[in-house]
Amino acid sequence: MAKVSYYTEEGLNKLKAELNELKTKGRADIARQIAEARDKGDLSENAEYDAAKDAQGLHELKIAKLEETLSNARILDENSIDTSMVAVLSNVKIKNRKNGMVVTYTLVSEEEADLKQSKISVGSPIGKGLLGKKVGEVAQIQIPAGLVEFEVLDISR
Known part of the structure; x- marks a missing residue:
């Protein structure tokens, strides 16, 4: 399928x-x-x-x-995106709990992913780990460098 x-x-x-x-x-x-x-x-x-x-x-x-x-x-109709939790086309502001770095990513399809434009794939480890999270929640994500914790600070479209 x-x-x-x-x-x-x-x-x-x-x-x-x-x-x-x-x-x-x-x-x-x-x-x-x-x-x-x-x-x-x-x-x-x-x-x-x-x-x-x-x-x-x-x-x-x-x-x-x-x-x-x-x-x-x-x-996807960007106006219909639920901003109460992370979904495709969400702009997500996250904070790395280990080093305090704050970044904002837009979650997109694999073909549209472009890190230079802060667009990450929903199929990437970070994208998968953030899907469904709400503001204030912490996502523990296994990346090649090890386990990383990201706190969701803001979700918008």
Whole structure:
């Protein structure tokens, strides 16, 4: 059974644009590479042709995976997010209880995760550990560096 993923409207539009780019420009580029390799003669000993065909297979696989992702994608209405507990698309302000560092993360789908923009995946250890927590609760999360405790300071959208 396919896994449903939740996206912001912006994130879903990026995926659609990427798929469109792969189907149009990407396929045309690969077709041109195959045609150029085919023009170079004997296909049985043409490494360039084999490489172009392999690239075509990988490209089509990427398109198929993206189409599957889009078929299982759902847009989350940010206005309907319950801010009483941590959920997908929540902005969560947390405090590391060991060193006192305070950070704010937005929990997003795996495809939209970008640490530079403070967007972490709900599938990451920290994302999983924070889901369902309320303000004031402490999440004990096992990360590669060991057990870390985060206190939820604020939840918003």
